[in-house]
Amino acid sequence: YARYKKNPVISLSERQWPDNQIEKAPVWCSVDLRDGNQALIEPMVVEEKIEFFQMLVKLGFKEIEVGFPSASQIEYDFLRQLVERNLIPDDVIVQVLVQCREHLIERTFEALNGVKKAIVHIYNSTSALQRDVVFGKSKEEIKEIAIEGTKLVKQKMKDFEGKIILEYSPESFTGTEVDYALDVCEAVLDEWGATKEEPVIINLPATVEMNTPNVYADQIEWFHRHLKNREAVILSVHPHNDRGCAVAAAELSLLAGADRIEGTLFGNGERTGNVDILTIAYNLFSQGVNPNLNLENINEIIEVYERCCKIPVHIRHPYAGKLVFTAFSGSHQDAINKGIKAMKERNQSYWEVPYLPIDPADVGRKYEPIVRINSQSGKGGVAFIMDSCFGFKLPKGMQKEFAKIIQEISEKQGEVAPEQIMEEFKKEYLEAK
Ligand code: KIV
Numbered sequence: 001y002a003r004y005k006k007n008p009v010i011s012l013s014e015r016q017w018p019d020n021q022i023e024k025a026p027v028w029c030s031v032d033l034r035d036g037n038q039a040l041i042e043p044m045v046v047e048e049k050i051e052f053f054q055m056l057v058k059l060g061f062k063e064i065e066v067g068f069p070s071a072s073q074i075e076y077d078f079l080r081q082l083v084e085r086n087l088i089p090d091d092v093i094v095q096v097l098v099q100c101r102e103h104l105i106e107r108t109f110e111a112l113n114g115v116k117k118a119i120v121h122i123y124n125s126t127s128a129l130q131r132d133v134v135f136g137k138s139k140e141e142i143k144e145i146a147i148e149g150t151k152l153v154k155q156k157m158k159d160f161e162g163k164i165i166l167e168y169s170p171e172s173f174t175g176t177e178v179d180y181a182l183d184v185c186e187a188v189l190d191e192w193g194a195t196k197e198e199p200v201i202i203n204l205p206a207t208v209e210m211n212t213p214n215v216y217a218d219q220i221e222w223f224h225r226h227l228k229n230r231e232a233v234i235l236s237v238h239p240h241n242d243r244g245c246a247v248a249a250a251e252l253s254l255l256a257g258a259d260r261i262e263g264t265l266f267g268n269g270e271r272t273g274n275v276d277i278l279t280i281a282y283n284l285f286s287q288g289v290n291p292n293l294n295l296e297n298i299n300e301i302i303e304v305y306e307r308c309c310k311i312p313v314h315i316r317h318p319y320a321g322k323l324v325f326t327a328f329s330g331s332h333q334d335a336i337n338k339g340i341k342a343m344k345e346r347n348q349s350y351w352e353v354p355y356l357p358i359d360p361a362d363v364g365r366k367y368e369p370i371v372r373i374n375s376q377s378g379k380g381g382v383a384f385i386m387d388s389c390f391g392f393k394l395p396k397g398m399q400k401e402f403a404k405i406i407q408e409i410s411e412k413q414g415e416v417a418p419e420q421i422m423e424e425f426k427k428e429y430l431e432a433k
């Protein structure tokens with residue numbers, strides 16, 4: 001990531017860098033194994049969940065929501081397997097979701113038996129719509145559910161040997177009056193006795209993304225400013241992507257005061273998904289901020305994800321898609337070619353190439369497929385392929401003529417692979433002689 005720091009060579013008078021940028025990575029919490037898994041057509045089986053969990057650990061996640069163990073046997077068994085097979089590293093905290101109901105909280109603690117440190121994540125829906133049409137309860141009654149849940153966890157915790165951190169989510173927060181949501185959260189914090197030393201995670205989910213991302217960030221900022229004892233709270237966001245703005249919502253929330261993000265790899269999750277943690281992390285990386293995740297092998301992440309979730313990663317997915325480091329148009333190819341050449345000539349340590357926001361090698365991709373040749377390509381692209389794939393520097397005079405030959409072929413057949421370009425070159429110039 002250090003290659004993407006602010007450019008020390010070009011002065012501020014030549015290029016202005018915005019000063020309101022995110023300066024450090026948030027605390028990440030993966031909810032792939034719960035929110036992501038519950039939205040799969042074919043949910044993961046225990047062995048797949050274990051493989052996915054181990055990948056999350058390898059990626060550097062320190063907080064992982066492993067499921068809703070009181071909701072199904074498979075979720076319960078998975079957590080037991082993690083414990084019994086000693087698969088939870090000491091520096092990783094497992095998180096479990098549970099509703100504010102006594103028998104479910106009891107069963108959750110049974111599943112946690114033997115865990116050294118866990119986040120118990122309780123939630124209840126607080127939105128005006130759900131209070132009315134789903135629960136038929138008043139604001140006070142809904143608040144009481146949250147307080148009761150907090151009491152129950154506190155009680156159960158007494159007989160538990162490991163350490164428990166409380167997380168509370170006013171579910172459907174985006175449909176909840178913000179001052180009422182704060183009132184409920186303050187009641188939870190008071191009931192728990194949250195302190196700076198023993199903070200509670202207050203997670204404000206965009207259960208449904210209902211507004212432009214600035215509105216969500218404003219709600220987070222309002223909370224951040226109005227919490228009675230801000231130091232006793234880890235302020236967490238949990239954006240869903242109904243309007244396609246979850247990444248923007250999460251990033252603006254960090255600027256607005258959030259400390260933590262719950263999301264998934266590639267944005268899997270209910271409906272349009274949860275926020276895509278990888279995109280946010282790569283965005284930070286490309287701005288010179290250490291994302292605190294090990295992101296250098298995107299291909300391996302994709303392989304495990306696609307196999308366990310049975311969902312393909314879109315070819316244009318930011319940073320990860322198959323086509324995101326390719327350039328089809330001639331002018332783009334030419335500019336990339338010149339950018340790479342200039343970097344080499346200047347012996348430049350920081351990355352700055354037109355149309356390529358990051359060096360593909362930084363995510364485990366190769367240079368070779370960057371430029372693909374089809375009917376949109378120009379002479380620069382063909383020359384680049386000849387040089388980068390075969391070390392063959394086409395003289396300027398020849399570039400235009402040879403590119404025309406390749407363009408005619410691609411108009412008939414579509415994309416022309418580097419090997420075919422070389423074959424055509426041989427046919428045209430070497431064998432003819
Ligand atoms: O989206 C949501 O509201 C949730 C909660 C359970 C946190 O997943």
Ligand code: ZN
Nearest residue numbers: 035205207238
């Ligand atoms: Zn969710």
